[in-house]
Each structure stands twice: as structure tokens, then as C-alpha cells.
Amino acid sequence: MPRPSRGVTSVVSTVLLVAIVVVLSATLSAFAAGVADDLRNPGPYVSQSGGQLAVQDGYDGGTVRVTHVSGDPVPVEEMEIAIDASDACGERERLIRLPEGGNSSGSFADSNVASGSIDESIVSGGNRVDLGVLDSRTTNRFAAGSFLQFRLTGESCSLAEGDRVVVSVVHVPSGSVVIRQELVV
Numbered sequence: 001m002p003r004p005s006r007g008v009t010s011v012v013s014t015v016l017l018v019a020i021v022v023v024l025s026a027t028l029s030a031f032a033a034g035v036a037d038d039l040r041n042p043g044p045y046v047s048q049s050g051g052q053l054a055v056q057d058g059y060d061g062g063t064v065r066v067t068h069v070s071g072d073p074v075p076v077e078e079m080e081i082a083i084d085a086s087d088a089c090g091e092r093e094r095l096i097r098l099p100e101g102g103n104s105s106g107s108f109a110d111s112n113v114a115s116g117s118i119d120e121s122i123v124s125g126g127n128r129v130d131l132g133v134l135d136s137r138t139t140n141r142f143a144a145g146s147f148l149q150f151r152l153t154g155e156s157c158s159l160a161e162g163d164r165v166v167v168s169v170v171h172v173p174s175g176s177v178v179i180r181q182e183l184v185v
Contacts, residue, residue, distance in 0.1 A: 043174030044072035051181030053165055061154035063129055065147055066167055066181055073143035074178060076133050080170045081148070083123065088163035088185075091122045091156060099136040106135045108150070124151035142169070159185050 048069040055062045064083070068074075081095040094114035100107060107125045110118050118125050132147040133140055142148060148169075152159065159165075162185060169179040 043171035043176030044074045044178055046071035046074070046169075046178045049179045049181065051167060051183045053159075053183035053185055055159050055185055061124065061152040061157055062159045062165075062185065063149060063151050064165065064167055064183065065132075065149040066169065066179060067147040068142050068144055068179075070144050071178075073141050074169070074171060076140040076142055076148075078172050079142065080172055081150075082166075082168040082170060083152075084166040084168075085122055085152065085157050085163075088159055088165055089122065089157035093122050095123060095134070095150065099134050099138075099140050100131060106131055106137060120156070122152050122157040124153045161185055 046068060048071065050067045050069055052065045052067075053062055054065075076098045079098055081098070083093045083095070085091050085093075095108070095112055096114050097111050100109065100112055108118050108123060108131075109125070110116055112118065113121045113123060115121050129151045130149055132138070132149045133142050134148045134150065139146075152165070164185075165183045167179075167181045167183060168177050170176070171178050
């Protein structure tokens with residue numbers, strides 16, 4: 001007399017269920033390990049900073065200065081600076097590939113602005129302003145006691161009393177904003 005095969009079906013389904021659980025847990029653990037790596041490597045922490053926006057003598061533009069007061073140092077080559085002057089002149093810009101052009105002149109080049117042209121940017125090339133740690137001739141470490149500075153051009157971004165400019169220092173490897181300063185003329 002042939003034996004019933006009903007018991008085999010429950011064994012096969014149990015083995016398949018265990019296999020699915022093992023594959024899912026391996027996939028999830030690999031994903032979680034990747035997320036945990038990101039959590040272990042957060043961006044630098046700048047606990048205190050200061051900022052100043054001043055209209056320049058003889059120009060309609062202004063000088064932006066951000067000072068690192070306390071917290072972790074940030075290598076300048078790992079930074080980008082986002083400038084939102086939409087309240088003041090309707091423009092935005094991003095300083096990239098820092099420090100400045102590396103041309104030993106202490107001035108920004110086309111390669112340092114996201115728009116691609118320093119002549120059409122709201123950021124000045126850097127003439128007549130000390131760029132601080134953004135100058136390739138400095139230590140290029142934005143650490144406590146150091147500052148970064150740049151000039152907004154009067155041609156592209158004329159400033160008036162009460163205008164607001166938001167400056168954010170972004171740590172590129174982690175994608176975190178380490179400093180955000182809202183500056184008012």
C-alpha cells in the first residue's frame with residue numbers, strides 16, 4: 001500500500017520559509033551595516049560660530065565674515081559654502097573646490113563658484129579682501145579662532161540696510177551643515 005505524501009509538503013514549506021527568513025535577514029543586516037557606518041562617521045561638530053555682514057566702503061556689495069569660535073576643526077578642502085542672498089538681491093551662489101583657485105594670488109576663480117563664472121557671480125574674485133582660511137596660502141583648517149571671508153559684488157548683489165544673507169558651511173563628505181549664519185546688514 002502506498003504511503004501518503006502529505007507530510008512531505010509541510011517539510012518542504014518549512015524549509016522554504018526558513019530559507020526566505022535567512023535571505024531576508026542577511027539582506028537587512030548588510031543594509032543596516034551600511035547605515036551604521038554612516039552613523040559612526042558624522043560630520044564635524046562646530047558648537048559655536050559668529051558672523052558679520054558689512055557694506056564695504058566705496059562698493060554697494062558687502063563683506064561676509066564667519067568666525068569659528070569652538071568645536072571640531074574642518075579641513076577647507078572638505079567644505080562648500082552656500083550663500084543665499086535671495087532676500088537681498090534675489091541671488092544664490094555656492095563656493096566649491098576650496099580653497100580658492102590655488103593660484104597663489106588669494107582670489108577666487110571660475111572653478112570656485114557653482115555658477116561657473118566668477119565675473120557673473122555674486123561673489124567677488126577676492127580682490128581687496130582677506131579670504132582667511134579660504135586662501136590657499138593659509139593653513140586651510142577652519143578651526144576655533146580662524147575665520148573665512150569673501151566679498152559680495154555690488155554689481156550683482158547691491159545691499160541695503162536690513163537686507164539678509166544666509167551663509168551655510170557644508171561638510172561635503174558627510175553632507176551636514178556645520179555652520180548656518182543669518183546675517184543682516
